[in-house]
Amino acid sequence: MTVVAWTGYGGGGGRSRQMQKLYERGVKYGVEMLWQKHLDGYDYSLLIVIFSLESDVLPYSIRVLLEAAVRNCDGFLMKKEDVMNILDWKTKQSNVEVPFFPARVLLQDFTGIPAMVDFAAMREAVKTLGGDPKKVHPACPTDLTVDHSLQIDFNKCAIQNAPNPGGGDLQKAGKLSPLRVQPKKLLCRGQTTCRGSCDSGELGRNSGKFSSQIENTPILCPFHLQPVPEPETVLKNQEVEFGRNRERLQFFKWSSRVFKNVAVIPPGTGMAHQVNLEYLSRVVFEEKDFLFPDSVVGTDSHITMVNGVGILGWGVGGIETEAVMLGLPVSLTLPEVVGCELTGSSNPFVTSIDVVLGITKHLRQVGVAGKFVEFFGSGVSQLSIVDRTTIANMCPEYGAILSFFPVDNVTLKHLEHTGIEEPPDKTVWEPVLYLKNKKHVIKINLNSIVPSVSGPKRPQDRVAVTDMKSDFRACLNEKVGFKGFQIAAEKQNDVVSIHYEGSEYKLAHGSVVIAAVISCTNNCNPSVMLAAGRLCDCVRANYLASPPLVVAYAIAGTVNIDFQTEPLGTDSTGKNIYLHDIWPSREEVHQIEEEHVVLSMFKALKEKIEMGNKRWSSLEAPDSVLFPWDLKSTYIRCPSFFDKLTKEPVALQPIENAHVLLYLGDSVTTDHISPAGSIARSSAAAKYLTNRGYVYMVIACFLVIDKVSLTPREFNSYGARRGNDAVMTRGTFANIKLFNKFIGKPAPKTVHFPSGQTLDVFEAAELYQKEGIPLIILAGKKYGSGNSRDWAAKGPYLLGVKAVLAESYEKIHKDHLIGIGIAPLQFLPGENADSLGLSGRETFSLTFPEELSPGVTLNIKTSTGKVFSVIASFENDVEITLYKHGGLLNFVARKFS
Structure with missing residues (x-):
């Protein structure tokens, strides 16, 4: 029998006595303790401790999931079975999906604009249905950072x-x-x-x-x-940014004024992940007299960084973030947790970079894809917050969902150092992970991590510094390749003299001719520069190294050196100076950081965020309940998602005689579906922007006709125009690399049936809609893979697509399809369009049962008389409910009205 006791912080004193009462009551009543949130005037919801007869303890990261499940259990979105599944994590991991309610949401401007536009449009829809638009607000705290639109x-x-x-x-x-x-x-x-x-x-x-x-x-x-x-150039760039993005910035400012729970971090403040880590992260969240663990989901790719300070968080797609903002949970497969025990102490010559890359390399080799990684052990205390957040940020490198560092004294010191409000009770425990099955634990001895460099030609070819001399000599002998130069043996020790500015220099193989710490140059990613040979094409060997090693090799003047036995040079007295004589210890570096990276810096950031800058403060923006849409705007437009919204959902309609808009193959990415790059001059979106025609407006009882058109220089990108559904719909399937089997070559084109015309995808879809013909998409494996992108679902919906029939889906994209009201249909295992003899030129019809259930099998009939079965790829009752409402937005709009 598993017994749960809540331990946490209440609304007053006597915490220890209350915790003891909770423990005793938990032991007495067992799992019934799950449903008792209020005790003796206190609400407890910070830390869940699991007791059982076998003394097993849930990993800390899973406890955060369990706490959120208990606190939000309502019998529909979060059921008692969900709580029990998390509680039974040991046997249910990787087998069941569970919902999760994060404490907050983080958006950046490119992905935040469509979310906030949807909220503004929802206010219009609620008013149309007779409801109060003032009730439309995000259900959880939502922070939007404006940082991605700045151009140099x-x-x-x-x-x-x-x-x-x-x-x-x-x-x-x-x-x-x-x-x-x-x-x-x-x-x-x-x-x-x-x-x-x-x-x-x-x-x-x-x-x-x-x-x-x-x-x-x-x-x-x-x-x-x-x-x-x-610094003056930054101000110039910001001035251009405010001019270029004025419409969007005004809309963001309106959003921050009228929507509760929305905070906009103004431009010029900092990057999203920096602001999230140093300002927004609270570690302990307070809401309605509850104290509970901070957690976050968002659209920024670096959001996993906050797991380094004990905040559970990971990146999700635009529609998932909207779902959380609308009061729905995100769904995830209950993950396996791999405990990573750190022991030992670091080599004195090892830098933070070496530690991070060493741990990352080990995790990649072990294989932690799709899992949580949780760190514990005596070695964790040696890692600074910078180390931890960098390791957490590199999850994509080793495939983990997140890497979690439970709160400890190092975390609390970081909170104090950065001025973040600390938890009301500083009691912490040394992180220990109790897992009986040792296959879930990997051990990394920090002593085994040695300083290393990458090269001589590729960044993935790492070489221990202790092996550098022998490795370089071996490269001289090897055949020309990634690790070889094929230098004749008799020429390997050649030395040449160079005269430069009146001085003579000796050069040999391995001599350092360029040494730079490129953090303050205008180069791009150093790995890319190295791989491309762009540092200097007449220097055939290039190595990436940590800054202190760059300095060390520069002093030595050669990579053909063994730092352990050979000196860097001599001092003024002729004494040999070795690397260990000048190398700073990690303790010295941390001490300097603490002395010079001071609290006042973080206070300045906080003031900058809260006060904004002069341009942001002086920016005019409306404060009306409904957003005053500008009909001339090409950036912000009221989307048409709610145009056919009714007060009550209608019964599921059959899909009859649907044509195939596109016949696609495997691995169609979200970028194929909805590109975020530049708008091609020949595209449907370009035609719309250059020839919008006349806009009719009534101003002061007069009909005003205004011509609106843009030049190609004013197109901007699809990413910048995500707030305009007309542009984004026309940009759907506009990627020039899209391979449509109807066309037989990469092109953003398709064939309109039965006329046989080859048209832009948008033009064909528009013609189908005029003819009243529903559409489907045929696809292969991994449809919707790649980066999460909400318009990869919204765009097809507005094109008239009713269903996608694929062999398999990227899960996030499949959730997006359901969230917008498109049915995700899946071929039976072992079947696909080719094996069934489908050409894509047929029409397709199917009917949904009145009682639609997860994973139900449906029959599709084609115009050729063929009948075959497919799976309705809904995984739970919530997804079916959303689909019956025509998607997430319709579902919530009806709730508000």
């Missing part, structure tokens, strides 16, 4: 006492590529300039490959002699 238009700076290693007068240089300024004593064979990410050219000359609006005049970093921008 200016990088012009004044030169302030900076040396000019490249020669010439930089003040007169005019426009120039930053990467063309060369450090002093940079030696390259056969040319006077080295190629970075731009074509080579004379210093001070514009290569002609930059947009005229981009100005690149550098100021040089005094440490690395690399160009960096001045």
